[in-house]
Amino acid sequence: MLYRLFISWSLVFGLSAAQDPCAAIAGKKWVSPQEARACMFSFPVDQDRKSSVNSRVSTRTEYINTILAPPPFEKYVHEDIHADLARIRATSYHSDFDLHLDLYNSFRRLNDGHCVLLNLCYDCNYLPTPLALLTAEDGTQQVHIAPEAFSIASAEFPDQIEFWQASLDGNLKGQLASVPFRRQSPSNKWHNPFVAVNQNAEITGGYQAFSTRQNSFFSSYSRGAKGWSYVMGNFAQLVHPLTDSVQMTIQRPNSSTVEQVTLPYRARIGSTVRNFTDSESYRTNMCRNVTATNGFNFYDLLTQQETASLPSAAYFEQQPMLDHEDRKHPMNVMLDALPLTDVELPEELLPLPIALNQSYSVAQFYMLSDNITGVLALGSFSAANFTAFMGSLLDGLQELKSQGASRLIVDVTNNGGGYICIAHTIVEKINKGGDPEEVLSYNPSQWRNSSNLPFSVQSHWLRPTVNLTINGHEDAFSPRLGAECQPFEMTPPEEGLFEPENIVIISNGRCASSCSLFSITMAKHEGVKTVVIGGQQNAMQQYCGIVGGQSTHFTEIDTEIKSTHLKNHTHAPPDFVLGITWRLAFGIHNPAEPEEWQDHPADFNLPLTLKTVNKPSAIWEYTKSIFPRVSAEVATDSIDDQFRLARADDN
Ligand SMILES: *[C@@H]1O[C@H](CO)[C@@H](O)[C@H](O)[C@H]1NC(C)=O
Ligand SMILES: *[C@@H]1O[C@H](CO)[C@@H](O)[C@H](O)[C@H]1NC(C)=O
Ligand SMILES: *[C@@H]1O[C@H](CO)[C@@H](O)[C@H](O)[C@H]1NC(C)=O
Ligand SMILES: *[C@@H]1O[C@H](CO)[C@@H](O)[C@H](O)[C@H]1NC(C)=O
Ligand SMILES: *[C@@H]1O[C@H](CO)[C@@H](O)[C@H](O)[C@H]1NC(C)=O
Ligand SMILES: *[C@@H]1O[C@H](CO)[C@@H](O)[C@H](O)[C@H]1NC(C)=O
Numbered sequence: 001m002l003y004r005l006f007i008s009w010s011l012v013f014g015l016s017a018a019q020d021p022c023a024a025i026a027g028k029k030w031v032s033p034q035e036a037r038a039c040m041f042s043f044p045v046d047q048d049r050k051s052s053v054n055s056r057v058s059t060r061t062e063y064i065n066t067i068l069a070p071p072p073f074e075k076y077v078h079e080d081i082h083a084d085l086a087r088i089r090a091t092s093y094h095s096d097f098d099l100h101l102d103l104y105n106s107f108r109r110l111n112d113g114h115c116v117l118l119n120l121c122y123d124c125n126y127l128p129t130p131l132a133l134l135t136a137e138d139g140t141q142q143v144h145i146a147p148e149a150f151s152i153a154s155a156e157f158p159d160q161i162e163f164w165q166a167s168l169d170g171n172l173k174g175q176l177a178s179v180p181f182r183r184q185s186p187s188n189k190w191h192n193p194f195v196a197v198n199q200n201a202e203i204t205g206g207y208q209a210f211s212t213r214q215n216s217f218f219s220s221y222s223r224g225a226k227g228w229s230y231v232m233g234n235f236a237q238l239v240h241p242l243t244d245s246v247q248m249t250i251q252r253p254n255s256s257t258v259e260q261v262t263l264p265y266r267a268r269i270g271s272t273v274r275n276f277t278d279s280e281s282y283r284t285n286m287c288r289n290v291t292a293t294n295g296f297n298f299y300d301l302l303t304q305q306e307t308a309s310l311p312s313a314a315y316f317e318q319q320p321m322l323d324h325e326d327r328k329h330p331m332n333v334m335l336d337a338l339p340l341t342d343v344e345l346p347e348e349l350l351p352l353p354i355a356l357n358q359s360y361s362v363a364q365f366y367m368l369s370d371n372i373t374g375v376l377a378l379g380s381f382s383a384a385n386f387t388a389f390m391g392s393l394l395d396g397l398q399e400l401k402s403q404g405a406s407r408l409i410v411d412v413t414n415n416g417g418g419y420i421c422i423a424h425t426i427v428e429k430i431n432k433g434g435d436p437e438e439v440l441s442y443n444p445s446q447w448r449n450s451s452n453l454p455f456s457v458q459s460h461w462l463r464p465t466v467n468l469t470i471n472g473h474e475d476a477f478s479p480r481l482g483a484e485c486q487p488f489e490m491t492p493p494e495e496g497l498f499e500p501e502n503i504v505i506i507s508n509g510r511c512a513s514s515c516s517l518f519s520i521t522m523a524k525h526e527g528v529k530t531v532v533i534g535g536q537q538n539a540m541q542q543y544c545g546i547v548g549g550q551s552t553h554f555t556e557i558d559t560e561i562k563s564t565h566l567k568n569h570t571h572a573p574p575d576f577v578l579g580i581t582w583r584l585a586f587g588i589h590n591p592a593e594p595e596e597w598q599d600h601p602a603d604f605n606l607p608l609t610l611k612t613v614n615k616p617s618a619i620w621e622y623t624k625s626i627f628p629r630v631s632a633e634v635a636t637d638s639i640d641d642q643f644r645l646a647r648a649d650d651n
């Protein structure tokens with residue numbers, strides 16, 4: 001299927017200017033993107049916010065490597081956020097939303113899922129047609145409307161299906177059900193769909209590798225705490241209502257004619273959004289800070305509810321919602337402007353084998369039909385109840401072993417990270433008295449030195465500062481820190497449960513943070529093979545990205561600052577919902593540099609087909625056939641076409 005993205009940037013100012021444009025959409029679930037924009041662009045620049053960009057965001061923001069990342073990412077990560085902020089300071093904006101979009105897009109271009117600037121004022125846009133990039137039997141690749149598109153749209157947007165049906169022209173009217181399974185026209189006279197795929201890859205952010213950002217365009221699945229969910233992909237789900245409609249050129253199966261369809265985007269006012277009735281209440285309820293947006297002084301007398309309130313950023317973390325207690329474990333998790341969806345994976349795509357009894361939340365265990373290949377589907381490194389989660393991982397692997405599994409597929413598709421120590425557990429087997437209760441992150445007692453011994457409360461663990469000049473800019477780091485996970489809260493078995501050559505890690509490349517810590521240790525330290533499923537042929541697929549080390553966000557740092565009475569300090573950051581990399585992990589192959597910028601090429605790239613797309617168990621059955629090749633350590637050139645190595649030319 002070919003299509004042309006028709007992006008209308010014409011902004012609709014002055015629509016029903018006489019009335020309140022936010023009152024016009026209040027109480028509605030679905031509105032047109034134009035109506036949503038009329039409200040969102042109606043607010044003047046918040047001068048307080050603008051001046052915080054002026055004074056403070058610029059003091060120290062990001063690891064300066066993003067100005068020019070080292071190879072292999074130098075082509076893809078080259079954003080000077082300091083220059084962006086200087087430009088933004090010097091620019092005047094029509095509206096607060098214009099200002100936000102410039103800030104938001106500048107931070108997205110860092111391609112770093114740990115450093116993201118968010119504002120809770122916005123909703124999501126949907127189109128009923130998630131896409132898939134499929135490879136045919138003859139090896140050719142085409143962009144398709146995902147086969148399950150209609151069942152997804154019917155289940156998720158039942159009240160909008162009629163609207164979209166009515167939008168289809170001519171003989172396609174009312175024919176949405178027949179849209180799936182489109183093939184590309186052989187007379188390649190329309191835009192290559194990869195023009196749109198690559199345009200999105202330039203702006204979507206989150207991952208260093210271009211191929212991983214291409215993959216974000218397409219639909220996929222993820223294992224959530226309560227079940228399997230469907231990820232719409234960036235084509236079908238936009239962050240801001242800036243696009244009115246999309247033109248697609250399609251070809252139906254068994255048809256020789258090429259047809260054009262135009263589908264409008266519709267803006268959905270999310271169910272998590274607080275109520276508003278007009279512009280005033282929109283600003284008050286949706287845009288202003290609340291306790292959960294900012295930190296608080298831990299030593300103030302706060303109600304239990306206040307101290308237990310979850311930071312707003314939790315909504316954007318790519319992991320299940322955790323309670324206040326579970327959040328105390330060290331975390332490394334990616335933020336995305338699109339929160340994890342609540343779209344369910346349609347029944348026809350759910351895994352066929354029954355999950356084993358030790359499965360828990362985001363960790364599900366399966367035995368495949370050969371009775372020797374086990375699967376651990378791991379959607380996140382976080383789940384409610386840390387202890388139970390850690391226990392289930394070990395018990396599940398042992399259950400697989402006891403049922404005769406000798407090989408293991410670990411599926412980390414769309415795994416955004418989570419608890420650092422869970423990542424380490426699986427790999428295993430697999431100064432001044434200002435904080436008397438030792439609850440703050442800056443308290444030395446939380447950390448260990450490079451010999452893995454705890455710092456004393458008196459030690460100034462940030463000294464001596466390690467001053468580095470990176471890309472011509474000075475940056476400062478603490479001395480090297482050690483590991484805090486050991487001893488584990490439970491004893492891992494003496495022997496590894498599976499041999500490294502009998503394990504493969506698979507994903508769509510979207511494996512971040514603790515998921516990266518896990519996969520990198522398994523791949524570089526243990527020699528486990530990695531597989532990326534899908535993606536553009538011959539693109540260099542990375543098996544993970546955004547390594548980080550330990551992540552946090554503004555709310556937590558703000559709590560540190562307020563609890564130590566430093567909010568007035570000239571270097572105290574302004575109020576923003578912002579993700580922060582708290583520490584960077586050092587590399588395994590190159591231990592002098594952060595792992596963040598080192599290469600993580602997948603060993604294998606398996607194509608997605610009509611039979612396997614978005615069907616976890618079909619993908620696992622297919623992946624199984626790779627084991628003999630993995631253990632035989634076949635040479636690059638002897639791998640047949642089906643198992644193309646992911647090392648060809650990077651484009
Ligand atoms: C297309 O043609 C093939 C072979 O004739 C047939 O099996 C298939 O059902 C057709 N597909 C549709 C959607 O009509
Ligand atoms: C929003 O309004 C709806 C309908 O009036 C009401 O049911 C709901 O409780 C309100 N939600 C909040 C968060 O106030
Ligand atoms: C919100 O921000 C304002 C201005 O910066 C501040 O005075 C107020 O205390 C903040 N509210 C909360 C709940 O943090
Ligand atoms: C798994 O749980 C089911 C239902 O609780 C039970 O019938 C079955 O015996 C259990 N299987 C094992 C191997 O424990
Ligand atoms: C796998 O085990 C099941 C249940 O014990 C059995 O029915 C099936 O035949 C076995 N499959 C193979 C390929 O051995
Ligand atoms: C968490 O799980 C552990 C182990 O299963 C259990 O003992 C504990 O009660 C659970 N905690 C909560 C709060 O449910």
Ligand SMILES: *[C@@H]1O[C@H](CO)[C@@H](O)[C@H](O)[C@H]1NC(C)=O
Nearest residue numbers: 449450451452453454455456
């Ligand atoms: C770590 O701390 C221990 C105990 O205070 C100390 O003996 C050791 O020298 C420290 N190691 C480093 C590398 O600083």
Ligand SMILES: *[C@@H]1O[C@H](CO)[C@@H](O)[C@H](O)[C@H]1NC(C)=O
Nearest residue numbers: 464465466467468475476477
């Ligand atoms: C690093 O720079 C800071 C600030 O300029 C300075 O105080 C400190 O002494 C420097 N550290 C080293 C080890 O030179």
Ligand SMILES: *[C@@H]1O[C@H](CO)[C@@H](O)[C@H](O)[C@H]1NC(C)=O
Nearest residue numbers: 561562564565566567568569
């Ligand atoms: C900031 O400084 C003022 C004046 O020195 C002081 O009254 C106020 O409490 C300080 N605020 C915070 C949050 O520390």
